Every structure is written in C-alpha cells, then in structure tokens.
Amino acid sequence: MTVPEFHQRIHVDTDRCLGCFACALACPEGLIGWEDGERTRRFHAPALCSGDCTRCRDACPVDAIHLEPMKEPAPAAEPLCWSLSLALCRMCRKPFTTQPILALLTRTLHHTVGLSQGECHWALCCPACRRDLESRRLLDAARWNR
Amino acid sequence: MDSFLFVDFTRCIACHACETACGREHGGAGRLYVMRFENAAVPLACRQCEAAPCVAMCPEDALVYDEGSGVGLVVERCTRCGLCVAACPFGVMRLGAGPGGDPVRCDRCRRRREEGRLPVCVLTCPTQALSVQGRAVVQDRRRIHFTGLRVS
Numbered sequence: 001m002t003v004p005e006f007h008q009r010i011h012v013d014t015d016r017c018l019g020c021f022a023c024a025l026a027c028p029e030g031l032i033g034w035e036d037g038e039r040t041r042r043f044h045a046p047a048l049c050s051g052d053c054t055r056c057r058d059a060c061p062v063d064a065i066h067l068e069p070m071k072e073p074a075p076a077a078e079p080l081c082w083s084l085s086l087a088l089c090r091m092c093r094k095p096f097t098t099q100p101i102l103a104l105l106t107r108t109l110h111h112t113v114g115l116s117q118g119e120c121h122w123a124l125c126c127p128a129c130r131r132d133l134e135s136r137r138l139l140d141a142a143r144w145n146r
Numbered sequence: 147m148d149s150f151l152f153v154d155f156t157r158c159i160a161c162h163a164c165e166t167a168c169g170r171e172h173g174g175a176g177r178l179y180v181m182r183f184e185n186a187a188v189p190l191a192c193r194q195c196e197a198a199p200c201v202a203m204c205p206e207d208a209l210v211y212d213e214g215s216g217v218g219l220v221v222e223r224c225t226r227c228g229l230c231v232a233a234c235p236f237g238v239m240r241l242g243a244g245p246g247g248d249p250v251r252c253d254r255c256r257r258r259r260e261e262g263r264l265p266v267c268v269l270t271c272p273t274q275a276l277s278v279q280g281r282a283v284v285q286d287r288r289r290i291h292f293t294g295l296r297v298s
C-alpha cells in the first residue's frame with residue numbers, strides 16, 4: 001500500500017525529548033498527542049505527515065524532532081510512540097513535571113542561577129507545595145522579626 | 147514610576163478581593179494566590195527575581211529580565227513548553243487555561259503601568275496590604291535566606 005499524499009517523515013529522538021509537549025501544542029492539525037498515566041507521560045505521533053509546515057520541529061526546545069522530506073510515496077508506517085517518567089512531588093506525591101525537565105532544572109539552577117543542590121529542595125516539589133512552603137517561610141520570618 | 151509589588155501579609159484578611167480584581171483585569175483566574183492558614187493569610191505573586199530561574203530555563207528567550215520592571219514575557223517568542231512553570235520557586239506561574247494557554251503570572255498590570263496607573267489589586271485591597279514600591283524598599287525583604295535567591 002502506498003500513501004502518496006504524505007510528504008514528510010517524522011523522526012523523534014526520544015532520548016533528547018523532555019516531554020514538555022510544545023510540539024503537540026504547535027501542530028496545527030493536532031497530530032501529536034500525549035496522556036499522563038500514574039508515573040509516565042506517553043506521546044504518540046504519526047510516522048508520516050501530510051502537512052508542509054515545520055512547527056513541531058521549530059517549537060521543540062531541544063531539537064528532538066527531525067523532519068525528513070520524502071521524494072517518493074512511502075508505504076504506510078507504524079505511528080511513533082514514546083514515553084517518559086513523571087516526577088512526583090516530594091510532599092504531596094502527585095506528578096508535576098517529567099524527570100528530564102526536573103534534571104534540566106537542577107542543572108540550570110546550578111550553572112545559570114548559581115544555586116547548589118542543597119539550596120533548592122523546593123525544586124522537588126510541585127507548584128502548590130512550593131506556595132505552601134513559601135508562605136510558611138514568610139510566616140516564620142515574620143514571627144522572628146517581631 | 148515605582149513598579150514592584152510589595153506585600154505586607156500581616157495586614158491581609160484573606161478576602162480574596164485582589165485575586166478577583168486581578169482575574170477581571172486580565173481575564174481568567176487571578177495571578178495572586180492567597181494562602182490561608184489558621185490565623186494568618188499570605189498573598190503570593192511573582193517576585194520578579196533578579197536571577198530568575200524561569201528566565202534561565204526559557205529556551206526561546208521569551209522571558210526577559212529588566213532592571214526597572216522585573217520579568218517580562220515576549221509572547222510572540224513563547225512556544226508554551228511550560229519549562230518556566232516548572233522553574234518558579236514560589237509556584238506562582240502557570241500555563242493559562244485551555245490548550246495552548248500562555249504562561250500566566252503577575253506582570254504588575256503591564257498595560258496599566260504603561261499608562262501610569264496603579265495595579266488593580268493594590269487599588270482593591272481594603273486593608274492596604276498591597277502597595278507598589280521602588281526596588282530598594284522591596285529588596286529589603288530579599289529572601290536569600292530561604293530560597294538562596296535574590297528576589298525583589
């Protein structure tokens with residue numbers, strides 16, 4: 001079987017992918033999707049794309065997507081499927097981001113913002129728990145200053 | 147014009163008026179988070195960190211720090227990847243509602259600021275818990291101690 005209308009092949013470097021879903025939000029046809037399970041985020045995308053844009057590739061922050069133009073009609077191909085581990089909040093145990101994003105955050109805090117690992121325990125918590133931590137810190141500080 | 151939001155949370159009565167006003171000004175939910183405890187309340191909003199983790203994480207240079215006005219978003223560059231949301235130490239940034247929502251955080255009412263007007267939360271707060279101050283005043287409350295970050 002050949003599918004002549006498909007004219008680019010999507011390659012995803014799943015080792016690079018952060019699991020941010022910028023590609024999925026960028027695709028005008030909504031061809032890229034994801035679901036969150038208890039511990040993993042699962043992506044799916046077609047192997048062949050009929051569009052002639054490059055928006056998913058352009059949106060990807062880590063250049064994990066490569067679009068290969070196809071000169072000839074290609075046989076139908078299995079859709080792409082890849083998954084990433086979610087990071088669970090240290091306080092409430094709910095997933096709040098992916099493991100690769102958390103690893104990137106830790107590196108960025110260290111190299112760019114200059115925080116050592118000991119100074120950023122909050123990074124392992126979800127936004128709601130970070131708000132809780134911060135307001136308790138402020139209340140404690142107010143008590144000390146009185 | 148002074149443009150940093152100063153929160154004196156000891157005055158806050160947790161009425162949530164600021165949150166409501168903020169939501170009405172920007173559309174959608176408010177960008178302040180009024181945290182309630184047994185006998186205290188703490189309104190939290192973006193601190194305009196000097197060494198901002200959200201700015202450092204953004205792969206598209208869509209978040210930029212400006213000495214006079216703090217962190218700003220260049221919406222055309224943003225891909226909605228959400229890395230900034232994962233980076234905020236205070237949990238006060240989120241992606242807007244619906245698919246493809248922009249990152250949402252306190253922008254000290256940018257539109258009003260450009261017209262020389264006060265933020266709506268400051269106008270609305272019945273106990274003057276919120277005010278707009280210069281950088282120097284707000285920096286006295288730096289939180290190096292707590293998060294290791296220099297924040298406004």
Ligand code: SF4
Nearest residue numbers: 017018020021023060
């Ligand atoms: S935009 Fe790139 S890093 Fe983000 S989910 Fe898609 S392939 Fe992965």
Ligand code: SF4
Nearest residue numbers: 204224225227228230
């Ligand atoms: S969501 Fe937008 S502002 Fe935030 S890190 Fe991604 S590109 Fe930058």
Ligand code: SF4
Nearest residue numbers: 168252254255265267
């Ligand atoms: S200054 Fe404006 S954007 Fe910021 S919290 Fe107040 S009302 Fe919301």
Ligand code: SF4
Nearest residue numbers: 158159161162164271
């Ligand atoms: S309007 Fe003022 S008193 Fe009411 S919740 Fe906001 S900061 Fe507190």
